[in-house]
Amino acid sequence: MATKQRPLAGRLLLCLAIFTGSAAAPAFAQVNFKTKQWSLQLDNTGKVTSMKSLALQKEFLVAAEANALLSVKKDGTIHAPRACTWNPKKSELALSYPQTGVEATVKVQSNDRYLRFELTKITPAEKVELVLWGPYPTSIADTVGEVVGVVRNKEFAIGIQALNIKTLGGYPNAESDVEPSYDIFEGGNKVDVKEDDMHKQLFRGDVARPTAFGAVLQAYCRNRGKDRIIENWAHTAYLAPAFQDGGVTGSKIALFGVATADVLPTISQIELKEGLPHPMLDGVWGKQATHASESYLIMNFGNANLQEAIAVTQQAGLRYLYHGDPFEQWGSFKLHPRDFPQNWVSLRQCVEAAKAKGVRLGVHTLSNFITTNDPYVTPVPDPRLAKVGYSRLSDAIDATAKEIGIEDALFFNQFQNNTLKAVVVGDEIIRYGGVSASAPWKLLDCQRGAFGTKAVAHAQRDTIGKLMDHGYKVFLTNYALQEEMSKTIARLFNETGLMQISFDGLEGCHSSGMGQYARQLFTQTWYDALSPELKGKVINDASMPGHFFWHTYTRMNWGEPWYAGFRESQLQLRLKNQQFYRRNLMPSMLGWFSLRPETTPEDIEWMLAMGAGYNAGFGLSTSLETLQKHGKKDEVLALIKTWEQARMQNTFSEAQKAQMRSLQHEFHLESAPGNAYQLTPVYNAYFKHQQLLKQPGEPVFSSFNFNNPADPQPVSFMITLAPTKESDPDVTFDQISIAINRQDALVLPIALKRNQFLKCDGKTVQLFNRQWQLIETIKLEKALPVLSAGVNEIVFDGKYSGENGADVKLEIRASGRPELIGKAR
Secondary structure, eight states, X not given: OOOXXXXXXXXXXXXXXXXXXXXXXXXXXXXXXXXXXXXXXXXXXXBEEEEEETTTTEEOBOGGGOOBSEEEEETTEEXXXXXXXXXXXXXXXXXXXXXXXXXXXXXXXXXXXXXXXEEEEEETGGGOOEEEEEEEEESOOSEEETXXXXXXOSSEEEEEEESSXXXXXXXXXXXXXXXXXXXXXXXXXXXXXXXXXXXXXXXXXXXXXEOXXXXXXXXXXXXXXXXEXXXXXXXXXXXXXXXXXXXXXXXXXXXXXXXXXXXXXXXXXXXXXXXXXXXXXXXXXXTTOGGGGOOEEEOOOXXXXXXXXXXXXXXXXXXEEXXXXXXXXXXXXXXXXXXXXXXXXXXXXXXXXXXXXXXXXXXXXXXXXXXXXXXXXXXXXXXXXXXXXXXXXXXXXXXXXXXXXXXXXXXXXXXXXXXXXXXXXXXXXXEOSEEOSSSSOEEESOBSSGGGXXXXXXXXXXXXXXXXXXTTTEEOBOHHHHHHHHHHHHHHHHHHOOOXXXXXXXXXXXXXXXXXXXXXXXXXXXXXXXXXXXXXXXXXXXXXXOTTGGGTOSEEOOOOSSSSOTTTTTHHHHHHHHHHHHHTTOOEEXXXXXXXTXXXXXXXHHHXXXXXXXXXXXXXXXXXXXXXXXXXXXXXXXXXXXXXXXXXTTOSOHHHHHHHHSTTOXXXXXXXXXXXXXXXXXXXXXXXXXXXXXXXXXXXXXXXXXXXXXXXXEOEEEEEEEOOTTSOTTXXXXXXXXXETTOOOEEEOOOBOTTEEEEEOSSOEEEEETTOOEEEEEOOSSOOOEXXXXXEEEEEEEEESSSSOOEEEEEEEEEXXXXXXXXXX
């Protein structure tokens, strides 16, 4: 409701009273709060009426969309206050919601860079379902950081920060508190983002959300004092148990408006002054530390082969060695005895041995996932395993009953995201095949004493709980067990000295019915339980971000290598993630890549150049066995060392980085004297030659054009077969012929087979097997054909030894003029 402002003189006197702390009338037309760079104004209904940059004298509030500072939800409806009074002596706002009978008190504190608002009192607290900070509408929308909660343009930025973990970033879109996000796995697709999403900005959360008029900033806090039945994780009915955290009282936020260059220093100040996590990596705040984006080697290791693994890590010039699958059991986190015969003691020995050589060890977890062989499950299931909900047995059953009567099928008759189909009665886990079509309700086709539990008789009216599980065929936790597991992971780090972790599977924490709140509690509990020697110093990441988690995690790291070729698997997702990292003020990472026996040095260098362009690290997944087989292992590891050393030294110019970010460019990097580097642009193109059945004597060659921006030079190429399911694996391709610009053709006297590489570096032609072991160096009778500067006509030919041969993939490469960069310039 709009109100008429007081005359100017009256308002100036009121503002003076506010900031000197002297007495003033409890009612006002406008109240103004200031920091050094920004002011925020409320009217006498508690609605935000101004968000202004003082230096620019520019208003950023979209007045037509303005909302209250704090709204409340009661009886399913969100209500704004209708009256607001200011007590300057106590620095408190009194908000009144007469339509609901709710009264609230908000403590206000003005700091150099930000304003602090805390809900210190609300009555009747038990009737309030949640409180909502905002949404605060702003005209700024150039860059919208949906997780960090900051919107910015070139000059100015406005941000919101939750100041405790129960205050959730975003809007309460769902009772589950799972924030909206883009899911690459939706519909079963794992290869990459959907085609129709290629040009969209893919958001993960909505602490800041773009709108038609600009953007909004928002946060909320839910009252969890009572059990609730909610929709959660593909279940239309899910029990969210009560959780005692003080309710909405104590919810608090910071709001700030600063010059864009001051955003990170402002958040740093907020962390320090408000007691939020403030991790320091090698003495530098994690969000600004150079090595927050360090790359790492993902490779299984153990007591027996640790020294080999360390040697490979050092050869690649990396400091972090990460075990991708260390645990035999998730839950108690027992390690694989083959790698660590004395469990955590053995891992501690590995950590100390690696530390002595300057290498830091890490492990991969799946957060609160619990394997069915873990002591939390068998032989006696822990009562804290997550339940979808409960019913009671309608009849007594003996230890052999295959049909089990239940009073209500509500929680049991949901089969989406119900992999194990398991229930628990007392200390027995029972699996069931289905539920009767109608009452009287029965669980059908039951397997008694599942997962090593004991089948026993149960009495009528005994409680039966539907266990929550995950598609990985694991059980999950309620909050109490989640907290215990999180502390167990912290204890593992404290007792071993591990220095890196990835919280994979954080969505498992949704099993508590608290969504993003539970995810962030899991990681924060771990962080708080770390020893002083480790707290803030352990690199940690996840695939699921969170607003409060932003303060704790080192980085996010998406991109999986399992679903397509080295360059293809989730490439567009990786690139879109770089936009996400930049707009959310966090270090960049490319995700995981897989180094396999067939991975080419050119593929590795493509990844390294892209990483240099984005200043993004990566995780390279491989094994000692793979590296032993790979014929170009030493070349690959040397490339990693050279590129990563140059990236971490900030060697590349912004112009060079821009070119490296383009998928149209490739580069080769070598070390040069004087701590310098030689950077060479590489120009390449891919062509496909197909087996065509034509009339006898009719030409079957392929003709291509290759544009060479570089100087004239002997041709470089790579030739491989690209088979399909229909290709005959025994058909070879021989009498390979390459002619360039009507020069004499290069004819290679070789029969190329499946899983072989024919490679020319502009000097020699060599044949390799699938693992890059050299088979043969081809003796050339004449010089290699020369690529001219500009467009080159390439005629490619050869003969198949039979029908249904694979397509032939031809890559032509040319090198530009090298540039000396680094210290020797």
